[in-house]
Amino acid sequence: MVVASLGRPELVEQMVRLMEAQSAPPELLLFSVTGASDLPAERPCGERIRILEGPKGLCAQRNAALAFLRGEYDIIVFYDDDFVPGPDSVAHIRHFFAEHPDVAGATGHVLADGINTAGIDLPEALAVLADHQKVDFHPNCIVTSLQGLYGCNMAYRTSAIGENRFDERLKLYGWQEDVDFASSLRERGRIVKTFAFCGVHQGVKHGRTPGVRLGYSQMINPAYLAHKGTMSLSFAVRLMLRNLVANHMKALRPEPWVDRLGRVRGNWIGICDLVRGRLTPERIERL
Incomplete structure (x- = not known):
């Protein structure tokens, strides 16, 4: 175990x-x-x-x-x-x-x-x-x-x-x-x-990844795994879009336990990296 x-x-x-x-x-x-x-x-x-x-x-x-x-x-x-x-x-x-x-x-x-x-x-x-x-x-x-x-x-x-x-x-x-x-x-x-x-x-909240880092991973990690071949491209795209839409919609009235604005910011940093052709999941350590 x-x-x-x-x-x-x-x-x-x-x-x-x-x-x-x-x-x-x-x-x-x-x-x-x-x-x-x-x-x-x-x-x-x-x-x-x-x-x-x-x-x-x-x-x-x-x-x-x-x-x-x-x-x-x-x-x-x-x-x-x-x-x-x-x-x-x-x-x-x-x-x-x-x-x-x-x-x-x-x-x-x-x-x-x-x-x-x-x-x-x-x-x-x-x-x-x-x-x-x-x-x-x-x-x-x-x-x-x-x-x-x-x-x-x-x-x-x-x-x-x-x-x-x-x-x-x-x-x-x-x-x-x-x-x-x-x-x-x-x-x-x-x-x-x-x-x-x-x-x-339980989904305990303390000790988890900050919003901007998770938001970045929501865009970069699926693209990286699709490139590796361990995630299908269709699944990766659906996962990215679902999180992108959810973060933007819920940012208007965010849950008290979720940093939606941080996730939105991280999403767009990730999108910009994807546009530049950068598949760098490790970048979250610098965000």
Whole structure:
């Protein structure tokens, strides 16, 4: 289990508790951080916990974890630090991959997602999961094939990953890094969605990429990935247009938790770079 985290020590502590509560805990819980400031005052410890410190950036932090693991485990699960998995998720992930040998990567069922709202606090997330447990809906089946997985909760067969790594040109939050990485593995197995395991994505707002940087990534990253071949051109164009229109329309009455004007500014900086033929996702570090 790999969790990359930056500047949110309370979520590191929360994830430790959530993994301890799993019906079948992961063999290893690996936190990839940039330093002590990313960790709670009482540093997580235990036989099944490891902490790596390295360069900042979601892709770089996940790659550090992959280098550390060196293919030692059959399945690697990536959770965002603000993802709250169902209490049987780890057990269900193991069962799902055992029953579907043709699958290279899978994303579970997100019961609620706070990414486009003010966010979901932990008590609410746990209540959603408790309601889902009453229904007991965990069919061990493939729902659909996907171009990419949802980065807040995605699991991969280690043998499919091989020497593949996350693209570190996608700096900081690494927007669309999940699609890029999953797409690069499609020749090694199916990339799918399943209801076998689930959770709630809280969408915690602090520690996220500022508006201008995200706005820039919304234009540059899809174009860069389309040029790489890990995102179809049609999907990239739709993604860019959808975000461009949404940011401009909502800038008139922005949500309190979204820097829409910053995103609009970033969108246009990105468009100007595209017009000049510059595919430079790493530029967000200078914005």
